[in-house]
Amino acid sequence: MDLDYFNEHGYFIEENVFSTAECDEFIEASKKLESYVKGIHYPQMMPHRTDALYLKALRKPQVVASIAQAVGGTPVGLQTEFFYCKPGTKGFGRHQDNFFVEAPIGAFASAWCALTDVAVENGALIVWPGSHKEGLLPVQKATGQKDEKQDPNANNEETVIPSHYKPINVAVKKGSVVYIHALLVHGSNSNTSKDKWRQVLLNTYIRKGEKFRPGNYAKREPVEL
Numbered sequence: 001m002d003l004d005y006f007n008e009h010g011y012f013i014e015e016n017v018f019s020t021a022e023c024d025e026f027i028e029a030s031k032k033l034e035s036y037v038k039g040i041h042y043p044q045m046m047p048h049r050t051d052a053l054y055l056k057a058l059r060k061p062q063v064v065a066s067i068a069q070a071v072g073g074t075p076v077g078l079q080t081e082f083f084y085c086k087p088g089t090k091g092f093g094r095h096q097d098n099f100f101v102e103a104p105i106g107a108f109a110s111a112w113c114a115l116t117d118v119a120v121e122n123g124a125l126i127v128w129p130g131s132h133k134e135g136l137l138p139v140q141k142a143t144g145q146k147d148e149k150q151d152p153n154a155n156n157e158e159t160v161i162p163s164h165y166k167p168i169n170v171a172v173k174k175g176s177v178v179y180i181h182a183l184l185v186h187g188s189n190s191n192t193s194k195d196k197w198r199q200v201l202l203n204t205y206i207r208k209g210e211k212f213r214p215g216n217y218a219k220r221e222p223v224e225l
Contacts, residue, residue, distance in 0.1 A: 001066035001179065010132035010184035011170070017062055018175040023115040027199050029053050030082050041084040045218060048080040058203050059225050063111050063177060067205045070109040070179055075205040077223035078108070078212065085123045085198035091190040093142050093158045094126070097204070098182040101220070102213040105135070108182040108206045114172045115199040123191040123198040125170040125178060128161055132183035137161065159185050 006012040018026075029051055030036055035044040048054040057063075058077045067075045078101070101108055118124050131137070139157040169189065170178060180186060191198055206212055206222070214220045 001069045003069050006070060006179060006181065009129040010181040011127050011129070011186070012179045013170070013172060013176055014062075014066065014179070015173060015176045017060070017177040018057075018113060018115070020174065022057075023174050025053065026057065026082075026115050026201055030084065030199065033082065036084065041086050041089075043084070044082040046080055047082050048077070048223070054080050054082070054201065055223070057113070057201055058223060063113075063203065064205075064225050066177075066179055067109055067111060070181070071107055071205065071207040073207040075225060076208045077203065077225055078206045078220050079202075079204040079218055081202045083198070083200040083202065085191050085200065087122070087191050087193050087195060087197065089123065089191045091123060091126075091188040094128070094161065094185055094187040095157070095159050096136060096183050096185055097180065098136060099139065099157075099159070100213065100215060100218075101182065101204070101206075103182060103206050104210050105183070107210040108204070108212065110180040110182070110202060110204045112178040112180055113201040113203065114174055114176045114178070115201060116197065117172075117174050118198055118200070119171045120169050120189050121191070122193040122196040123189050124172075126167050126187045126189060127170055128165040128167050128185040131161060131165045131185040132181040134162065135183065137185065161185050
């Protein structure tokens with residue numbers, strides 16, 4: 001983790017965190033999760049509660065070490081979510097993670113783990129570098145249609161961003177991790193490819209002992225690492 005870069009831009013990319021074999025194992029295991037079995041392919045919340053493989057991913061030492069830098073102390077796990085993002089899935093609207101979690105500033109961060117190559121066409125992240133410095137920004141009701149293949153919170157509200165922040169797409173290779181500040185405005189592109197799924201495992205963490213909002217949908221609980 002380049003902490004200076006993370007603090008300046010609100011995100012940081014580490015490559016080759018997960019091996020090809022690990023990524024393939026996570027994807028194969030995802031075919032046993034409820035969302036896949038039902039053929040809906042909406043993001044599966046908290047897979048670490050039903051499959052120890054995802055708990056192992058949450059505890060990945062390299063990730064935990066980087067997160068400890070990001071949150072300035074000993075972290076605990078808070079949430080996992082597996083995104084299938086099959087072709088045709090709508091992107092996640094622009095948001096700040098702490099809008100949902102309500103953690104103290106600087107105590108919460110996420111690790112967005114790419115399990116396949118991710119480009120704009122199959123749903124790359126969109127980030128607004130530096131926007132985390134604004135604190136929690138206002139939101140407005142999103143006007144687009146919802147997508148049953150996307151997280152139910154994905155397109156309810158959208159963050160209102162000051163015009164001087166410009167979005168960039170974040171294309172990453174399989175096995176890379178994008179560390180995301182809790183207040184960085186980000187979203188994702190829709191998957192417009194014909195045959196490229198964009199499987200991602202999202203792990204979120206908070207500094208141990210800090211308060212947070214459990215959430216009606218996520219039902220977050222601290223996980224010792």
